Amino acid sequence: EAGVTxxxxxxxxxxxxxxxxxxxxxxxxxxxxxxQQALGLGLQFLLWYxxxxxxxxxxxxxxxxxxxxxxxxxxxxxxxxxxxDSALYLCASSLxxxxxxxxxxxxxxxxxx
Amino acid sequence: xxxxxxxxxxxxxxxxxxxxxxxxxxxxxxxxxxxxxxQPPSRQMILVIRQExxxxxxxxxxxxxxxFQKAAKSFSLKISDSQLGxxxxxxxxxxxxxxxxxxxxxxxxxxxxx
Numbered sequence: 001e002a003g004v005t006x007x008x009x010x011x012x013x014x015x016x017x018x019x020x021x022x023x024x025x026x027x028x029x030x031x032x033x034x035x036q037q038a039l040g041l042g043l044q045f046l047l048w049y050x051x052x053x054x055x056x057x058x059x060x061x062x063x064x065x066x067x068x069x070x071x072x073x074x075x076x077x078x079x080x081x082x083x084x085d086s087a088l089y090l091c092a093s094s095l096x097x098x099x100x101x102x103x104x105x106x107x108x109x110x111x112x113x
Numbered sequence: 114x115x116x117x118x119x120x121x122x123x124x125x126x127x128x129x130x131x132x133x134x135x136x137x138x139x140x141x142x143x144x145x146x147x148x149x150x151x152q153p154p155s156r157q158m159i160l161v162i163r164q165e166x167x168x169x170x171x172x173x174x175x176x177x178x179x180x181f182q183k184a185a186k187s188f189s190l191k192i193s194d195s196q197l198g199x200x201x202x203x204x205x206x207x208x209x210x211x212x213x214x215x216x217x218x219x220x221x222x223x224x225x226x227x
Contacts, residue, residue: 031213043204043217056214090158092215100146100208102215104158 002027004105006091012111013081021076021108025093031055032074033094033102034066038087046089049074050097081112115140115207119218126195127226133180134190134221136205144210147181147188151201152220161203164188192223200225 005024034046045058049068063079092102126132149161164172176193205218
């Protein structure tokens with residue numbers, strides 16, 4: 001069974017640009033979560049989608065947004081990139097509401113120059 | 114709000130020996146889950162073990178076991194017969210039932226000495 005996949009593995013952007021990160025959950029999983037792992041800040045929760053709806057978001061500005069598609073894959077968009085957005089972005093999936101175990105993908109390394 | 118504290122930034126252990134990683138947490142929730150994840154240099158976060166707070170029995174997965182002390186809000190991970198492949202960053206994480214948001218500790222970097 002395929003795990004969570006993410007693309008691209010690496011992304012280089014310049015300040016002010018937009019970045020789009022993609023995630024495909026494990027087959028049968030309906031919930032997708034996004035986390036940011038930045039140096040010095042640890043792992044922080046960004047967004048949670050379930051059945052196409054945004055269920056919860058962390059303490060991040062509105063320029064961090066996303067969506068979940070009918071096939072449960074998800075996209076994270078970061079607008080007006082800032083240098084401090086450079087981080088590893090991890091996607092996780094679970095079976096859905098009240099299914100507590102999250103399984104992670106390999107991450108996308110975003111570098112903002 | 115929940116907090117998770119890992120007080121050991123780095124640990125090392127001789128191959129085949131046993132090591133224990135510490136984790137404490139603070140919460141007012143009564144129904145929650147605790148996890149240990151490992152993150153090797155490849156960056157992929159891998160689930161090691163999970164514990165439901167309502168279960169008194171400590172979780173075990175092969176060489177990995179936990180010591181869950183609910184009253185003390187402590188959740189340590191014991192790795193027996195350490196192997197070179199165990200070298201990684203280990204994260205303790207908390208999830209309140211119905212919240213679906215993992216709160217992570219700052220991690221412990223484990224080095225295995227051959």
